[in-house]
Amino acid sequence: MIEEAILKGCLNNDANAQRELYNKYSPKMLAVCYRFAHNREDAEDMLQEGFIKVFLQMHTFENRGAFEGWIRRIVVHTCINILKKNKKFNDSVDIIHATGVQIREESVPAIIQAKQVVECIRLLPIGYRTVLNLYAIEGYSHREISNMLDIEESTSRSQYTRARAMLEEILVKKRILQKPKQRIDWLVAVGQR
Amino acid sequence: MENNFNNRDFERFVKENADQYRMFPSEKVWKGIHSALHTRRKWYGLGLVLLFLTASTVTWVMFAPADVKQISSSKLLKTPNIESINVDQKTIPAVSPLQTSVKSNLFSLADIDQQNLLPLNGITNLTEHNNTIENKAADEISNKSISINITDQATDNNLTYEDKIVLTALATEKRDNYPLSIESIINLFKAKNKRVSYQLYFTPTVSYRKLQENKSYTQSTQLANAPLRFSAASSKDINNVVTHKPALGFELGLSVGYKLSENLKIKAGVQFNVSRYEIKTFTSGGEIATIALNRGNDSINTWTNHRNFDGYKSDWLQNLYFSISAPVGFELKIAGDNKTHLGISGTLQPTYILSDKAYLISSDYTNYAEVPSLIRRWNLNTSIEPYVGYSTGKLNWQIGPQVRYQLLSSFQKKYPVKENLFDFGLRVGIMLNK
Numbered sequence: 003m004i005e006e007a008i009l010k011g012c013l014n015n016d017a018n019a020q021r022e023l024y025n026k027y028s029p030k031m032l033a034v035c036y037r038f039a040h041n042r043e044d045a046e047d048m049l050q051e052g053f054i055k056v057f058l059q060m061h062t063f064e065n066r067g068a069f070e071g072w073i074r075r076i077v078v079h080t081c082i083n084i085l086k087k088n089k090k091f092n093d094s095v096d097i098i099h100a101t102g103v104q105i106r107e108e109s110v111p112a113i114i115q116a117k118q119v120v121e122c123i124r125l126l127p128i129g130y131r132t133v134l135n136l137y138a139i140e141g142y143s144h145r146e147i148s149n150m151l152d153i154e155e156s157t158s159r160s161q162y163t164r165a166r167a168m169l170e171e172i173l174v175k176k177r178i179l180q181k182p183k184q185r186i187d188w189l190v191a192v193g194q195r
Numbered sequence: 196m197e198n199n200f201n202n203r204d205f206e207r208f209v210k211e212n213a214d215q216y217r218m219f220p221s222e223k224v225w226k227g228i229h230s231a232l233h234t235r236r237k238w239y240g241l242g243l244v245l246l247f248l249t250a251s252t253v254t255w256v257m258f259a260p261a262d263v264k265q266i267s268s269s270k271l272l273k274t275p276n277i278e279s280i281n282v283d284q285k286t287i288p289a290v291s292p293l294q295t296s297v298k299s300n301l302f303s304l305a306d307i308d309q310q311n312l313l314p315l316n317g318i319t320n321l322t323e324h325n326n327t328i329e330n331k332a333a334d335e336i337s338n339k340s341i342s343i344n345i346t347d348q349a350t351d352n353n354l355t356y357e358d359k360i361v362l363t364a365l366a367t368e369k370r371d372n373y374p375l376s377i378e379s380i381i382n383l384f385k386a387k388n389k390r391v392s393y394q395l396y397f398t399p400t401v402s403y404r405k406l407q408e409n410k411s412y413t414q415s416t417q418l419a420n421a422p423l424r425f426s427a428a429s430s431k432d433i434n435n436v437v438t439h440k441p442a443l444g445f446e447l448g449l450s451v452g453y454k455l456s457e458n459l460k461i462k463a464g465v466q467f468n469v470s471r472y473e474i475k476t477f478t479s480g481g482e483i484a485t486i487a488l489n490r491g492n493d494s495i496n497t498w499t500n501h502r503n504f505d506g507y508k509s510d511w512l513q514n515l516y517f518s519i520s521a522p523v524g525f526e527l528k529i530a531g532d533n534k535t536h537l538g539i540s541g542t543l544q545p546t547y548i549l550s551d552k553a554y555l556i557s558s559d560y561t562n563y564a565e566v567p568s569l570i571r572r573w574n575l576n577t578s579i580e581p582y583v584g585y586s587t588g589k590l591n592w593q594i595g596p597q598v599r600y601q602l603l604s605s606f607q608k609k610y611p612v613k614e615n616l617f618d619f620g621l622r623v624g625i626m627l628n629k
Contacts, residue, residue, distance in 0.1 A: 017233060024225060029217040036218055046220055050227045057232055119212035138206045139213045170205065179208075 005069065012060050020057055027070060028053070031077045037123055037135050038081040048084050052077035078140055082150055085132065115178065122172045130165035137162050221478055222500050223510065245447070245467055390454040392626050394462075398446040398597055400620030402470040404605075406433045407613040433612060436560045437503065438475035442513065445469050446599075446620065450522065458528040466520045466544065470616055473511040474554060476501040476563050484562035486555060486569070488609040499564040503556065512563065516551045516605070516616075520544040520576060528584075536584045538593075544576040546601075553605065556612060569610045575602045580622050593624040 008026075011019020032049045039045035056076050063072055123131060132151065136142045137158070144162070148155040173179040450464030479502045487494040501512060524542030531537055551570050554563040582595030597620045604613035 015232065017229060020228075020232065021225065024228065028220050028224070030214075032218040032220050033213070033216040036216075037213065042218075045218075046224050049220055050224045050231075053224075053228050054231050057228070116212045116216040119209060120216045123209070123213065134209075139210045166202070166205065169209070179205075 009060070009063075009069070012057060015057075024053060027073055030070075031073065033120065034074060034077055035081055037120060037139070038078075038085065038132060040128070044084075048081045049077070051084065052080040055080060074140070078136070079150070082132070082136075085128070086151075118176065118178055119173070122169060122176060122178065125172055126165055126168055130161055130168060133158055133161040134165040134169065138166070221508070221510075392452045392454070392460075394450045394452065394464075394593070394624045394626045396446075396448055396450065396593075396622055396624035398620040398622040400444045400446060400470070400597075400599070400618040401441045402444050402472050403441045403617040403619070404439065404472055405615045405617065406437065407604075407615075408433050408611060433556070433560070437556060440473050440475075440511070442471035442473050442515075444471045444515070444618065446618070446622075448520075448522065450624075452526060460526040460528075461524070462526055462540075462542070463521070463523045466522055468518045468520060468546070468618075469515065470518070470618060471513060471515040472616075473513050474563065476503065476510055476512050476554075477505055478502075478508040478510055479505075482562065484557040484564040485559070486564070486566060487558040487611065494558070495566055495569070497564045497566060499562050501554065501563040503560055503563060512554050514551075514553045516553065517549045518546050518574075519549055520546040522578070524578075531584070534586050537581070538584055539579070539581045541579045542577070544578065544599075546574045546576050548572050548574065555606065555610065558611065569607050571603060571605060571607050574605070576600065577602060582622065582624075589627065591626040593622070593626070595622055596620070597622040 008019045008022050012023055028049065031052060032045060035045040035048040035052070036042065039048055052073075056073050059076065063069065123134065126134065133147060136147045136150070137144065142150070144155050144158040147153075147158045151158070153161075170179065446466055446468045448464050448466030450462045450466075452460045452462040454460045479500055482499065482502075483496050484499045485494055485496050501510075522542035522544040524540060526538060526540040528536050528538045548570060551567070553565065553570055555566050555569060556563055576599055578597055578599040580595050580597035582593045585592045585594075597618075599618040599620070601616040604610075604615060606612065606614055
């Protein structure tokens with residue numbers, strides 16, 4: 003089924019077309035949700051809610067831009083709404099000084115690099131992780147992030163700076179990345195402050 | 196690994212790796228999406244229809260006119276309307292039959308003593324008329340016997356009455372046409388003590404199930420040539436092999452009761468039921484489940500992701516049945532008065548399964564699969580409920596525990612496992628007091 007036919011079928015609430023669309027985009031979208039969620043079960047809940055909204059709002063897709071990007075925006079907004087509703091986000095965003103992340107070798111399975119990077123992202127505190135996901139991976143600006151998360155723009159910038167520093171430290175410690183020595187010393191200092 | 200990088204490189208590295216990552220969701224996610232988009236709308240529609248029917252019935256019962264036997268105007272017309280009787284000074288119609296003969300000569304009624312006049316049809320007011328008796332009135336009273344006693348100041352030769360004339364009308368009528376006394380008239384306007392009553396009820400329930408094997412099948416020589424795994428399964432008690440737990444459901448119904456005596460009532464109605472329970476399964480990558488049937492060497496093979504043991508993720512599968520029943524039974528008042536009483540009620544409920552989501556275990560007890568063709572559509576339930584009845588003036592409440600048992604298996608005879616459902620609940624019923 004080509005994409006146009008799938009879209010048309012989804013607009014007519016055809017279950018087969020919906021299944022085709024879901025099968026095509028759900029693997030990538032679940033990976034997006036997984037970066038925001040605490041665990042796989044939460045990620046699947048976010049995915050389910052996100053796709054229900056996608057199908058219910060299908061008629062609002064105006065054919066401007068890629069369809070995948072449209073789905074991804076809905077899924078990301080769904081993830082943020084669920085985090086805010088469950089109040090799992092607010093506590094973490096206000097943390098000025100996140101405690102150092104204790105990394106154990108066995109906490110990150112030895113698999114392909116993509117999964118390693120994602121698992122390292124998930125080691126971050128929820129507030130840091132959310133801002134980093136939205137800015138570095140999803141491409142939102144700090145102003146947009148501040149509106150979505152109901153925080154100040156300056157808070158978004160500072161949270162992102164700390165998140166990036168922490169992620170770099172984790173990736174270096176896991177030997178996924180190598181950093182010059184002087185930069186490592188600076189990152190350690192930031193982390194300890 | 197990268198040796199030298201800047202912020203942009205780092206962000207690009209993170210983004211590229213994150214975008215390459217894929218994860219495959221469990222089947223549960225799609226089922227949730229599908230039920231949200233499709234099944235829910237269907238059952239919202241059915242629920243709305245049932246709610247509308249129930250509300251319409253309750254509204255009709257509340258606002259239906261009282262079943263009072265009103266005296267019809269035609270019956271009233273059969274009796275003399277005293278108000279309209281005018282006595283013609285010149286003539287007097289021949290009103291028959293009369294206990295006393297009335298002279299055909301003219302007479303006038305100067306006055307009519309109301310106190311001496313018995314109401315002929317519930318009409319107690321009389322007015323004085325000095326004119327002729329209308330022909331209509333004469334016709335109206337012609338079908339009954341009226342005796343009119345006229346105080347006699349008149350003789351055959353006195354055609355007029357100057358003073359007060361007391362007129363006493365004694366009417367006899369057939370009792371089945373119209374009443375004569377004040378009490379009988381008042382009683383007519385009272386609502387009769389109705390034997391028919393309507394009750395709306397709701398019962399939140401918890402559903403359990405009892406499983407039984409079809410022993411004759413599992414131990415039959417048909418298994419002699421079956422694979423080893425089937426033979427092993429036949430030696431195990433199925434209730435020790437499966438793990439299930441009850442879940443919440445409900446019953447919603449409307450019943451009509453007919454009072455046979457002061458304490459006994461028979462009743463019938465319609466009831467919508469939701470029965471649910473959960474079974475523990477493990478998600479697998481997908482494999483074929485075989486269900487051998489009682490009938491000869493038949494079997495059903497179906498694809499499933501659910502195992503009874505061993506899988507990468509445990510889950511609780513929800514089984515549910517939507518059904519409609521026609522309960523028929525009795526209600527017996529054991530003790531108490533009209534205000535508060537104790538009673539017991541029992542019904543037999545022919546039931547039709549409207550829709551189901553049931554997972555059946557395979558012959559080797561390894562897998563669970565949905566096989567709608569093996570679900571029995573028609574079933575029979577029985578229920579018993581002791582209750583407390585309480586009257587609050589306009590409403591009559593009945594509250595009490597209920598046990599409902601499914602007499603026939605949920606599955607067809609050819610499936611080697613029998614399932615009988617138990618529902619335990621708290622029934623709350625409302626009736627309007629008459």
